[in-house]
Amino acid sequence: MNYMPLAAGAVWSVLGELQTILAVVFGLGMVIFFHELGHFAVAKWCNVHVERFSIGIGPIIWSHQRGETEYALSVLPLGGYVKMLGQDDMDPNQMTSSEIAENPRSYSSKTVPQRMAIISAGVLMNVATGFLFFAIGYWNGVLEPAPVVGGVRAGFPAWEAGLRAGDRVTAVNDEPIRSFVDLQEAILLSSGDLKINVDRGGKALPNPIVLTPVKASPGRSIGVIPAVTTEIGQIDDPVRIADAGMAIEKASEAFLPGDRIVGLQPQGEPDADGKQIPEQPVRLIADLRRVLATYADREMVYLVERKSADGKPTVVRIRVPRQPVRKLGFWMAMGPIRAIQSNSPAAQAGLKVGDTIRAVDGLKPGEDIDPLSLPVYFGRKGGQTVTVMYSRATSGGTVEGQCELVPNADLPGWMESPDSSTSPLTIPSIGLGYQVQNYIAKILPGSEVEKLGGLSQLTKITKIELLHREPGTGKPDAWGNAETPVELPLAAGENATAEEAEPNWAWAFDQLQRAPGRKLVLHFEDGKTTGTRTLQELELEDDWFLWVRGFNPEIWENERVLLRAQSLPEALTLGLATTRKVAFSIYRSLRKMVGREVDMESLSGPVGIAKIAYKVAERGFVELLVFLGILSINLAILNFLPIPILDGGHMVFLLWEGITRRKPSITVINWAHAAGMVFLLSLLVFVMWIDFFVSGN
Template sequence: MGAQGDNSVATLIAASVLAVSLSSIQNILIVALGLGLVIFFHELGHFAVAKWCDVNVERFSIGFGPILLSWKWGETEYALSLIPFGGYVKMLGQDDADPSQLTSEEVAEDPRSYIAKSVPQRMAIISAGVIMNIITGLLFFAFAFQQGVEVPPSELGTVFVGKPAWEAGLREGDRLTEINGRDVSTFGDIIRATALSSSEYLDVKGVHYDGGEFEARIFPTMNGTRREIGVEPVRGLALAPKEFVPNGDATLAGTAANKASPSFKPGDEIVSLDGEKLDGFAGLQNYLARHRGDTVEFNVKRTDENNKSSDVEITVGPQGFRTLGLWMDIGQIEAVQVGSPAEKAGLKTGDKIVRIDDLDVGKDINPLTLPDYFAERHGQEISVVVNREEKGSGAKSHDLVITPLDIPGWIERPSSPNTPLSVQSIGIAFHMIPTVLKVQEGSPADGKVKAGDQIQQVELVLPKGTEKPDIMDKLDPVVIELNESNRNWMYAFWQLQVANSRDIRLKIARDGSTPELVTLTPTRAEDWFLPTRGIMMSLLSVSQKAGSFGEAIQMGVSHTKNSAFDIYLTLRNLITQNLSVKELHGPIGIAKVAYQVSQQGIAELSMFLGFLSINLAVLNFLPIPVLDGGHMVFLIYEGITRKKPSERVLIAATYIGMAFVLSLMVLVIFLDVFVHGF
């Protein structure tokens, strides 16, 4: 509202709290058109109610700044202005650029001026834009749900080892249904509930992959900008499409799946394994893990360019681990899962496992094989000896007995830096110390690496003459540092399994001498098999579609309420610093949203416009001068005291509000350019 009115203010704030990680800047026109539509409805609300109250509306503008195009119809000038991120309705007696008009007796004498109207009438005019945005936001949502919106479900994909969700006992394939009393149905609900919660913990309810219901308490951690619990969305049973995989191949080079005959094709949907129907990605993972040493028959559904489908049988052999022949020292236990066999047996964070049954860890048994060792002995009592640091007495030995669960080893993988190795059958995770304890005879490291060597760095190197990038998406070596703050031996070992065509170059420190570089070509183990076969899968999405117009409206109402609530939670968490301002985005971020939605279809575009409408409604009604909420505060004051605020107060408040909003605009644009790198 006003000559400068809402203009870009509320819209840019709305853009800021979207906090979405987005792709490259494109389709600015879609942004302008989308924002123009949202702004149009907002200003239309002000305009319509002002006319209904017989106020002289001097100008109705979409955009602000220099006028590009205008025409006059009746007493009102309709304009299209240069900058599309906003709009305004200019009324006689209401001008944010000249707040003194609100107290002008001369202007008030005109019965058609804004300030000549009663307080209830002015409240109706001020709130009309917000109300219109709520209504149109609801309708945008309803339209989207009537068309059908593809969203990731609330089923968990990767549960990162050692992170809060893992410690609470959550597993891949679990489906969350409730967080802190709020229903969740999408993965986005999980992310928002985690980031926006103000409590120290999350009380969650859900259903395990095996069908059993569970309740858990999770203690989120800050990842630098917002709270997280360490989970990713689940993948489905379809191989990744051609455009999302290197060289158009949905299998990793050099893997069993890559060598299968007939070959896999991008977009293939896995229906069954060895004739056993699959009920999801967790089922696929579990079956392959339990049959890791076997040849498996994949039945896939393949759809050709003419949209005709056919069943294809693909035989995939087992895949051995790529090994170097190095046995590294085991580190202390990093995390223990709640309710796990390890917790019940008395294992604690900080313990170091030194002996299992009659085997010395690191000398008689490779720590890398512990996930399989325990899993293969599920249901049996296993004796474990740990060293535990105790105050005043140093390390003491403790004898414990553990009975593992029937959960395959290596089904959880150290796929990100600083991730420990999970022994899921007993519920512990430990890091590896980059000190070599043993070198196997005849292995790639034999004669090049010695017991006692310290590995300081790992490089994954493509063979000379390689012309095309691999899964790492570059030809240069991938460098992984190993030190106290970068406990990355497990991560490096897993990357060795992913980048099958790469050799390993180790930076080794020996007996205090100058570090030397050693290049090794890994070999595949003949009796130790991966639970994976080298297939890249797509993320799973489910359709949220209303069965009737009434249901679409109902879903729209629910989404509107949740969106508004989330905005208030976002603002609260920004104030309490539970959410970093670095999560904010500005107008360039909106351009990236437009790029995303323009690629996904009309339903997703409608969802975006609905969410932006609710953002605009809620944020524009905050009690900040120059915003509608600020105007409403002054009207409430006038209604209670029966007198208008003084011109001095109005001018001061207006300048303070403008300064705040302009500062916020500068901040989010700075973040867009220099932090998010847009």
């Protein structure tokens, strides 16, 4: 075997990582350098003796004396400093020393306006360089996440208001939205209702969508995620493209990094009109999800655009079988409605949150039909009238009701999977989300569960374990390492709300569908005893199929939009607008943190910042430049907060001196510097704790 290509590939990989690391170190160093350069330049202009110019703090690892100034690199890259005669944060006594003040080149001998200019120069330099970073970035073109909805969390305001995957947000409260980052900031930093303008299918909706964000981590949220494309990224291990045991693994040929799915061709019998189903174009995962959910019961040919050896794109047809649902041998009990979309068929029929569906066209959930299959049932009834029986709790007791509704024909069932153990299961075609209880309503005759015994009606499932059947032989599945046991808890936590007290069984059911190579261990209780039952093999449904066919959800490239100025004035205008927007966003973020409207855990320390910078640098130099612009504005604003030791604290003392015509006493300065040092060290410890123990950095 020729190992030279492998060795060369490893060398290039290491060199690429080293180049990225050096770019990050250089970029972060430049942000600090420009800040200190501002202090240094104005100090020199004011004829102040600068003793040391240091990038980094702590012990010096390199220095060079040039003229009267020592230029140094210090061991901790957490900042920098310009040490001037008469101004030393580590020795605040210099600020009030009359002996030093007699030296005409000392900092303390200068007028208040001169000292204000020196102190504010670092902040102004960061604002200026941040503006230039933005302008240069937009001149070259910046790729940012597109303001396109990739998914909507069931029960959240966006879902209830009717936002859909694939919608493009164009404005929030009349402010233009250029990227998903703009959208996130507009939501996070807002107050009150949001008026959202949306393009759907290339056309603007006639009226804006009005909704009220809810409190979530790290702040206000409407429950949307960014869009991803159908292009497979350049991942290191192609084995991770397909999850073990899923339909994609059984495709006619393997999917490869760089492949882009451009269409789907449903196979099988003609449709109800006797016509062959045409090719369905797809560009986003939202498109892929909709088509696969609509034709889940059909084998599918994926039309894949792939670059050939000569670099030209070719279209490859890859056949993928259906993905049958794994059945457990029992049905769970129907739970209440948890969410309803406005203006949906469910809302128009008079259904309300808290109602419980008792029958659908005479079929009772839990007795005649699996509650989990209701999304599929309604999806197949698109355009037809469905009769729904329901119960409703009132002050006078429980009442029964009946209504008729017509499901939307263009929204198939099980297109939206619960994303947490408390998320409702949605019926997209009628705009309703409901809970499936985690206790058994019916044991299916002849099932493995019936043969094992021990489980019966009203038995509560408290946890599911997914275990590999033959440890040591498993390929990676949806859970990553197939050898590691996976637990799906279905019991409420200590601080659970009323809704969380009974987690949604639909979430666990959806999760276990994605790991067909694992056996199930059911943990249960029936009010008297607790126990477990192990299901080695699960039977497959005959007429119920998943839209998920086994792609690893982490392989897809994000949908991005190129923001590029067409002229130098436009680049400068965009740079100025972005500087203003970032500064205002930081101010609002700080205000909301003080008001506990944004979680403190959203902060990042040195490790978190370096990690973000590395990820950004991997995407390209321009993206790193824009990130450094954001970091520069952050440094400018945070450094000008009225905290002793920081520039803002020095400015407070100078304002006091300018107003009272006398310097603060040495006692006040010493106490203020001590308090400032304690605060900054505490903040550093806190953000480092977030980096290592909260964010996983």
